[in-house]
Amino acid sequence: MNPVALRLLSQQLICPQFDKPEAVVNHMGAMQAQEYRLMRWAVAMRTKKPSSKAFKKAFDSGQILRLHLMRGTWQLVSAEDYWPLLELCSAKALAVIKGWMSSNKISIPEEEVKRIREILVKTAAEKGSVTKEDFVQALAEKDIQMDDHRLSYHIRYAELSGTLCSGDLLPMKATYALAADKVKTHVKMDRDEILAMLARKYYQSRQPATLEDFVWWSGLNVNDCRRGIEILGNSLHVETCHGASLHAGNFIIRTIAAPVVSAKANIS
DSSP: OOHHHHHHHHTTSSSOOBSSHHHHHHHHSOEEOOSTTHHHHHHHTTBSSOOHHHHHHHHHTTSEEEEEOSTTSEEEEEHHHHHHHHHHHHHHHHHHHHHHHHHTTOOOOHHHHHHHHHHHHHHHHHHSSEEHHHHHHHHHTTTOOOOHHHHHHHHHHHHHTTSEEEOSOOSSOOEEEEHHHHSOOOOOOOHHHHHHHHHHHHHHHHOSBOHHHHHHHHOOOHHHHHHHHHHHGGGEEEEEETTEEEEEEOOSOOSSOOOOOOTTSOOO
16 A cells, blocks of 8 residues: 555545535545635645636535534535534534633623524525624624624534524635525434444545544544444455554545555655
């Protein structure tokens, strides 16, 4: 096994297999999207013909969505994976956010959550796609003054409840829309099905990788990650490389030979 070549191929960093940006995001399961402008290139560079217009079209139509999901950070996910991943990851992500709030000595009572969410929902319903500044204005019209930090927590609460998701793509500012309007509902999956789906997408897009890699990336506990791997069964095999146990599998049929890459390259 050439771990460097396999990882580059799996990540679509060489010989990309997909024509559309939404197919890339679907393949990857979730993609880090902390940098609002650079996330577009992270997806586009993994397509056969990079196109900012194609990314915007997929984003605006809700085929690609951006939200705080794993580890409390921004990720891109596909519309197909949005509801299952939200169901799987929201509780852990919410616990992370509450930990941050506690460390910053911020407490938000349920009554406040309910009241503010009603305003956020009404604003998004009226405008379709809104910025944080639109929320600030809507709150001000109700004589509610709130600092940016506290409002961000309210927005994250709304994201993790499946109320708000990303809106239309703007050059510099994040936007929000009602998830019910933006993303079609899918057939409900049980927890094992979602764990298996996430494990498959992680290893098909980042193989070869360790169990510890999967735990860190997903933000889930080690037992959940082990369960996902267990369900995949023979789809994954384990090989030892430089003393590490790496999981890999034959998830994608390649029509090209893997390029020769030096085994001395850094794959961390």
